[in-house]
Amino acid sequence: MPEIILKNVTKRFGKFTAVEKLNLEIANGGFVTLLGPSGCGKTTTLRMIAGLESPTEGEIFIDGKPVFSSGSGIDISPNKRDVGFLFQNYALWPHMTVEQNISFGLENLKWDKQKIKARVDELLAMLKLESLGKRYPSELSGGQQQRVAIARTLATGPSVLFMDEPLSNLDAKLRMEMRSELKRLHTETNSTFVYVTHDQLEAMTLSTKTCLMKDGIVQQYAPPLELYNRPVNLFAADFVGNPSINFIETKGRMEGAKIRLGFGGLDLAFTPVSGEITIREDQNLTLGIRPEYINIVEGGSIAAKTYATLPSGMETIVKIKLGELILTSVVFGAIDFRPDTDIKFDFAGNNCILFDRESGNSLGLGRAAVL
Helix, strand or coil, rough: CEEEEEEEEEEEEEEEEEEEEEEECCCHHHEEEEECCCCCCCCHHHHHCCCCCCCCCCEEEEEEEEEEEEECCEECCCHHHHHHEEECCCCCCCCCHHHHHHHHHCCCCCCCHHHHHHHHHHHHHHCHHHHHHCCHHHHCCCCHHHHHHHHHHCCCCCCCCEEEECCCCCHHHHHHHHHHHHHHHHHHHHCCCEEEEEHHHHHHHCEEEEEEEEEEEEEEEHHHHHHHHCCCEEEHHHHCCCCCCCEEEEEEEEEEEEEEECCCEEEEEEEEEECCCCCCCCEEEEEEEHHEEECCCCCCCCEEEEEEECCCEEEEEEEEECCCCCEEEEEEEECCCCCCCCEEEEEEEECCCEEECCCCCCEEEEEEEEE
């Protein structure tokens, strides 16, 4: 299980910079997702690590050995990096059976026939494909084709597996099933997984660490729950989470160790819980509150009206109208409100996030309470 290190990696296409001065360490046996919107540089980063794209500058190390160095002129080919690559379109041979697709790479490596059969049988069992070995790709469902592609990629025992949005062609139910399979496979194979996605739910559920990118620059590299609970800037807070975080634009002033905020006719006291926060007088701020921390309760201290209610069975999204603001709350269970119903709510917990609006950077976590 190799460690992967990128040092000041930059990739330019003419005048366009796809990735800029990227520094990243992927631990042995990690499951790292490269997350971000289209065009942020995540696929380019994956291809550079795999050797399918050469960086313009920088260094890449796999298992302590340089596989690329712009300064030393090193650029090791993909087939010598001991990596497997799972493509979005599966790229199965249509004229070969499942068994033949899986064994293809092993035959090219001149493995013994008995050894090939044992490896194919092992992978068919691992991916729950035992009854499908004699079928052709056209006779398989999308999820089954995906499993065959994974088995073929794992056949040669690569120490690193690269995946570029491998589940995007599947329907929602199959995507959920395949997420479970990938997480189980990561544990069973003891390999290092590097996974590209624009789906923040995939990043949250699969990875040990998530690298969030925007415009070729890493915004935050952290475990998924840290990214969710402690985003370093407005972009990170907004990109991760469904329903999206509530952003409330406000100004504040210091009152002892607390910060007094005003919006929507309310005065709030923001009490930092993650260290001391100091702001300028009338500094432009943004208060971020996740929907699950807006609690609709009978004895709540904030009066508002419902704007819309979206029950989905296990949970209900409630849109709340507070003056000109529309806030989003999530309530566990199936409830329904008619529009313009009078309700009361509170901000719960110590997970409100205060941001400097101009820089977009997080100032820290705290508790927000009505004065």
